[in-house]
Amino acid sequence: MTQSDHHQNRPHAAAPLASTHELTSERPLAFEVTARSGGARAGVLRTPHGAVQTPAFVAVGTQASVKSASPDVVKDTGTQLLFANTYHLYLRPGADLVARHGGLHRFMRWQGPIFTDSGGFQVFSLGASIDHGVGKVASIFPGEEPQSNLRRQSGSGMVKVREEGVEFKSHIDGSKHWFTPEKSIQIQRQLGADIVLAFDECTSPLHDEAYTRASLERTHRWAKRSYEEFMRTGALHGYPQALYGIVQGGAFRDQRLESAAVIGGMPFHGVAIGGNLGSTHQEMYDILDWTVPQLPEPLPRHLLGIGDVPGIFEAVARGVDTFDCVAPTRNARTATIMIRQSDDGRPAPRFRLNLRGKAFETDMRPLEVGCDCYTCTNFTRSYVRHLFRAGENLGPQLATIHNLRFMARLMDDIRSAIQRGTFDELRRVTLAG
Amino acid sequence: MTQSDHHQNRPHAAAPLASTHELTSERPLAFEVTARSGGARAGVLRTPHGAVQTPAFVAVGTQASVKSASPDVVKDTGTQLLFANTYHLYLRPGADLVARHGGLHRFMRWQGPIFTDSGGFQVFSLGASIDHGVGKVASIFPGEEPQSNLRRQSGSGMVKVREEGVEFKSHIDGSKHWFTPEKSIQIQRQLGADIVLAFDECTSPLHDEAYTRASLERTHRWAKRSYEEFMRTGALHGYPQALYGIVQGGAFRDQRLESAAVIGGMPFHGVAIGGNLGSTHQEMYDILDWTVPQLPEPLPRHLLGIGDVPGIFEAVARGVDTFDCVAPTRNARTATIMIRQSDDGRPAPRFRLNLRGKAFETDMRPLEVGCDCYTCTNFTRSYVRHLFRAGENLGPQLATIHNLRFMARLMDDIRSAIQRGTFDELRRVTLAG
Numbered sequence: 001m002t003q004s005d006h007h008q009n010r011p012h013a014a015a016p017l018a019s020t021h022e023l024t025s026e027r028p029l030a031f032e033v034t035a036r037s038g039g040a041r042a043g044v045l046r047t048p049h050g051a052v053q054t055p056a057f058v059a060v061g062t063q064a065s066v067k068s069a070s071p072d073v074v075k076d077t078g079t080q081l082l083f084a085n086t087y088h089l090y091l092r093p094g095a096d097l098v099a100r101h102g103g104l105h106r107f108m109r110w111q112g113p114i115f116t117d118s119g120g121f122q123v124f125s126l127g128a129s130i131d132h133g134v135g136k137v138a139s140i141f142p143g144e145e146p147q148s149n150l151r152r153q154s155g156s157g158m159v160k161v162r163e164e165g166v167e168f169k170s171h172i173d174g175s176k177h178w179f180t181p182e183k184s185i186q187i188q189r190q191l192g193a194d195i196v197l198a199f200d201e202c203t204s205p206l207h208d209e210a211y212t213r214a215s216l217e218r219t220h221r222w223a224k225r226s227y228e229e230f231m232r233t234g235a236l237h238g239y240p241q242a243l244y245g246i247v248q249g250g251a252f253r254d255q256r257l258e259s260a261a262v263i264g265g266m267p268f269h270g271v272a273i274g275g276n277l278g279s280t281h282q283e284m285y286d287i288l289d290w291t292v293p294q295l296p297e298p299l300p301r302h303l304l305g306i307g308d309v310p311g312i313f314e315a316v317a318r319g320v321d322t323f324d325c326v327a328p329t330r331n332a333r334t335a336t337i338m339i340r341q342s343d344d345g346r347p348a349p350r351f352r353l354n355l356r357g358k359a360f361e362t363d364m365r366p367l368e369v370g371c372d373c374y375t376c377t378n379f380t381r382s383y384v385r386h387l388f389r390a391g392e393n394l395g396p397q398l399a400t401i402h403n404l405r406f407m408a409r410l411m412d413d414i415r416s417a418i419q420r421g422t423f424d425e426l427r428r429v430t431l432a433g
Numbered sequence: 434m435t436q437s438d439h440h441q442n443r444p445h446a447a448a449p450l451a452s453t454h455e456l457t458s459e460r461p462l463a464f465e466v467t468a469r470s471g472g473a474r475a476g477v478l479r480t481p482h483g484a485v486q487t488p489a490f491v492a493v494g495t496q497a498s499v500k501s502a503s504p505d506v507v508k509d510t511g512t513q514l515l516f517a518n519t520y521h522l523y524l525r526p527g528a529d530l531v532a533r534h535g536g537l538h539r540f541m542r543w544q545g546p547i548f549t550d551s552g553g554f555q556v557f558s559l560g561a562s563i564d565h566g567v568g569k570v571a572s573i574f575p576g577e578e579p580q581s582n583l584r585r586q587s588g589s590g591m592v593k594v595r596e597e598g599v600e601f602k603s604h605i606d607g608s609k610h611w612f613t614p615e616k617s618i619q620i621q622r623q624l625g626a627d628i629v630l631a632f633d634e635c636t637s638p639l640h641d642e643a644y645t646r647a648s649l650e651r652t653h654r655w656a657k658r659s660y661e662e663f664m665r666t667g668a669l670h671g672y673p674q675a676l677y678g679i680v681q682g683g684a685f686r687d688q689r690l691e692s693a694a695v696i697g698g699m700p701f702h703g704v705a706i707g708g709n710l711g712s713t714h715q716e717m718y719d720i721l722d723w724t725v726p727q728l729p730e731p732l733p734r735h736l737l738g739i740g741d742v743p744g745i746f747e748a749v750a751r752g753v754d755t756f757d758c759v760a761p762t763r764n765a766r767t768a769t770i771m772i773r774q775s776d777d778g779r780p781a782p783r784f785r786l787n788l789r790g791k792a793f794e795t796d797m798r799p800l801e802v803g804c805d806c807y808t809c810t811n812f813t814r815s816y817v818r819h820l821f822r823a824g825e826n827l828g829p830q831l832a833t834i835h836n837l838r839f840m841a842r843l844m845d846d847i848r849s850a851i852q853r854g855t856f857d858e859l860r861r862v863t864l865a866g
Contacts, residue, residue, distance in 0.1 A: 100795065100797075386497070393501040
């Protein structure tokens with residue numbers, strides 16, 4: 001059985017594009033909630049490149065490539081949609097080149113839906129967050145690796161924020177660049193993702209209340225400018241694009257409430273929750289508790305940069321529909337394998353095992369017992385560990401397949417549980433570590 | 434269309450194992466010549482893991498992994514068989530661990546036939562060749578990258594040759610090890626390849642005639658000891674193994690003639706031509722002209738470490754059946770793409786292009802126009818170049834798929850031409866650079 005044949009009959013593959021032809025520039029996205037279980041909801045998000053069953057995990061392909069996995073391999077894991085990076089693609093290879101290919105889908109040969117962020121997070125994560133010595137992810141989950149780009153650069157002066165926009169230096173060659181809300185939207189028109197994000201400022205957990213307030217108000221003005229530029233420009237590649245606004249406001253309750261009302265009150269096609277999500281899991285849950293109830297019920301909700309198992313369960317419980325995070329693919333490259341249960345049948349600590357451990361040297365089991373991915377149905381822990389120790393690229397490749405499949409299966413189970421009304425039970429059983 | 438579906442109907446896939454059940458420890462291999470065109474021959478080599486259409490290129494999976502390609506991906510390129518490395522696998526992860534999996538096929542999940550070398554080449558390439566500052570490949574093809582392990586280590590004292598065997602230091606941690614013909618065979622029994630090689634000494638082009646002569650005679654005694662150990666021991670994994678002898682003798686005519694007679698006169702199941710193959714392409718052709726006519730006609734003939742296009746054509750013309758070489762996969766990792774024709778329709782210089790060139794930045798063509806591989810049917814040169822420039826692992830992965838498919842298509846065309854009696858014409862047209 002080949003890698004592709006293996007999963008061809010999966011029920012969770014993106015549904016046929018029955019209603020894609022109904023999507024227009026006025027209605028570039030169709031979202032329907034089909035089931036609820038407490039605050040959690042399951043639904044279908046239709047885009048010009050197919051329908052996504054939600055809640056869904058969005059795999060990250062920063063530079064128009066999911067690291068170590070071809071588009072066919074990504075698809076075979078049950079991954080439904082991707083997240084690509086405006087900042088990185090603008091710097092390299094340049095949005096013109098992507099546009100010349102007819103947009104990201106054709107450039108990277110991903111047939112499913114794609115998100116692009118606005119570049120805001122990267123512009124600031126290479127600036128202020130570094131000045132503070134912290135990154136968004138690092139601050140939320142102590143012990144996690146911060147995003148590599150947060151580590152690569154240091155020192156101040158990388159970013160200058162003005163009302164008009166942001167001046168920043170390339171992390172590649174130090175060259176100076178200038179992003180405005182208008183420019184971010186123009187670049188995202190060239191890139192051609194199904195869903196694009198408004199340009200925002202992403203504050204750091206160490207920004208004080210006053211700075212965060214000033215930044216928030218600027219972000220709201222930028223949201224309006226992003227929307228106006230989006231309306232002024234048209235889609236370039238023959239299918240419509242949708243625009244999400246981004247709620248900011250740091251860990252400050254009044255700012256989050258206000259931002260949810262302002263962004264939720266604008267005619268966006270969906271809402272993303274971004275920025276500094278607090279310093280602990282609980283703070284992130286508080287932020288969601290403040291924010292989500294303020295958002296318009298019919299709009300799809302995306303939580304930016306979160307992909308750990310408890311975080312996903314708690315956010316789904318609070319009504320979030322989609323998530324993106326580099327962790328599954330980044331972890332894979334360091335032999336960190338995502339699993340739900342340890343070998344003793346109990347929830348695995350942090351839902352992972354590090355395959356480099358000596359204990360796995362002669363372990364003949366698959367990476368995760370019971371997993372149906374190409375890696376787990378073919379190879380032993382012992383073999384994959386050998387690949388990592390020997391420096392073979394196939395190690396990260398096989399681990400990436402498993403971790404993406406892990407996320408897809410997790411989201412499948414979450415959706416099924418919502419449909420059956422047993423989501424809280426699944427959450428309890430899964431998280432009872 | 435998925436990567437696997439894409440090639441499922443390929444006519445050149447390994448034939449069904451109709452006669453595998455006839456293979457026994459007395460007859461572990463069946464080779465039949467089915468067509469001739471001048472000195473070139475086409476045939477079928479049956480092994481316990483399937484039949485190989487010859488002439489065939491053997492892809493290298495040194496550490497039980499074809500670098501950057503999963504077994505399914507390798508199979509989809511039309512690659513029929515693999516070559517793994519006794520020296521490397523003995524050091525890491527150890528032959529015991531491979532045996533515990535039931536042999537290499539199960540360890541690495543490659544269902545087709547596998548060769549293992551005896552470890553001789555690596556033991557010596559980490560010793561004497563380095564003392565001489567040259568490697569086998571580097572010396573034959575000026576400008577080629579030498580094998581990386583030839584560069585990593587330097588200085589003398591890595592290897593001590595005695596009649597009994599060879600003492601060497603691990604390139605990984607400097608630990609001391611001892612290989613004898615007996616031990617090499619025992620390890621290869623554990624690894625469980627379909628075809629294993631006798632233990633030999635691989636001399637360097639800078640060894641003089643006297644040293645090469647003494648070495649040759651020792652290699653002949655080692656061939657006898659390898660054969661005796663092979664007969665004394667049995668296969669461990671439930672299917673028989675075949676043993677090839679190795680012809681040595683450097684670039685010295687009388688020594689090659691003698692070695693072909695001695696090795697060809699022993700009851701091996703096939704013959705490999707190894708060692709120092711001269712300092713120019715012409716010297717290698719001379720060596721083949723001396724050697725091949727001395728070999729028993731019914732035995733399959735393998736040329737060790739050669740995989741460039743002219744070398745393959747000239748060796749096939751002289752009656753060689755199989756080839757292994759790291760070049761296609763190694764080149765892929767440096768964005769060196771194998772092609773037959775340049776964009777002007779003429780044979781490409783050295784049958785390659787380097788995708789990093791600025792000229793390919795906006796090149797919307799596939800890596801090789803007309804190629805049917807997953808990479809060429811999906812991606813542009815522009816995109817794959819972007820992957821290499823951005824440091825994405827998918828770049829080497831996609832280039833590896835193409836280069837392996839290039840080799841498979843080349844060998845397909847060579848076989849067809851032999852069957853049609855037009856091999857010389859294909860050689861002339863292909864090489865008329």
